[in-house]
Amino acid sequence: xxxxxxxxxxxxxxxxxxxxxxxxxxxxxxxxxxxxxxxxxxxxxxxxxxxxxxxxxxxxxxxxxxxxxxxxxxxxxxxxxxxxxxxxxxxxxxxxxxxxxxxxxxxxxxxxxxxxxxxxxxxxxxxxxxxxxxxxxxxxxxxxxxxxxxxxxxxxxxxxxxxxxxxxxxxxxxxxxxxxxx
Numbered sequence: 001x002x003x004x005x006x007x008x009x010x011x012x013x014x015x016x017x018x019x020x021x022x023x024x025x026x027x028x029x030x031x032x033x034x035x036x037x038x039x040x041x042x043x044x045x046x047x048x049x050x051x052x053x054x055x056x057x058x059x060x061x062x063x064x065x066x067x068x069x070x071x072x073x074x075x076x077x078x079x080x081x082x083x084x085x086x087x088x089x090x091x092x093x094x095x096x097x098x099x100x101x102x103x104x105x106x107x108x109x110x111x112x113x114x115x116x117x118x119x120x121x122x123x124x125x126x127x128x129x130x131x132x133x134x135x136x137x138x139x140x141x142x143x144x145x146x147x148x149x150x151x152x153x154x155x156x157x158x159x160x161x162x163x164x165x166x167x168x169x170x171x172x173x174x175x176x177x178x179x180x181x182x
Contacts, residue, residue: 037105041113044121046094051124054089058128063135069173070138076146081134088127 012020047055058064064085071078098109 002090031104036082038103038113039100042094042098042111045116047121047124048094049070049096054124055088058131067135069176075141076132076138082129084127084134084180087122091122
């Protein structure tokens with residue numbers, strides 16, 4: 001195929017109509033194959049309108065807000081959470097007006113399928129589940145720390161004033177959380 005394309009200049013100069021028609025057919029089939037490949041990958045790696053709505057719900061939802069509050073605790077590993085939020089945020093909604101005809105007229109629509117070769121396809125429902133799992137792990141970590149005998153011993157030795165400071169800190173976190181939730 002590439003050898004035939006390399007000879008296109010010679011065929012144009014020879015003005016052989018039969019060969020020109022073959023080249024036109026070859027180019028048309030290549031454009032068709034490319035548009036199918038492009039649209040298939042575009043649909044795979046861009047979000048539908050419904051999935052984009054789910055993305056926005058995740059990014060503004062209670063689980064994310066609570067994670068944003070908890071991630072500041074020193075004993076919480078926030079790397080997995082930050083990577084997940086980056087992955088969700090990087091997802092883009094598809095342009096639903098894109099069609100084979102518009103693609104044949106303009107072959108690039110702010111998407112290069114080659115950029116996605118070997119990359120996993122993110123399903124929004126699985127990303128939501130991953131956020132829920134992270135939140136549950138964090139809750140378990142907090143419960144574990146609070147149940148730790150050493151932590152309980154230390155808390156018994158706090159002065160009343162120190163207890164009040166801790167309670168104030170916890171209450172301020174709860175108030176902050178309640179103020180950002182509708």
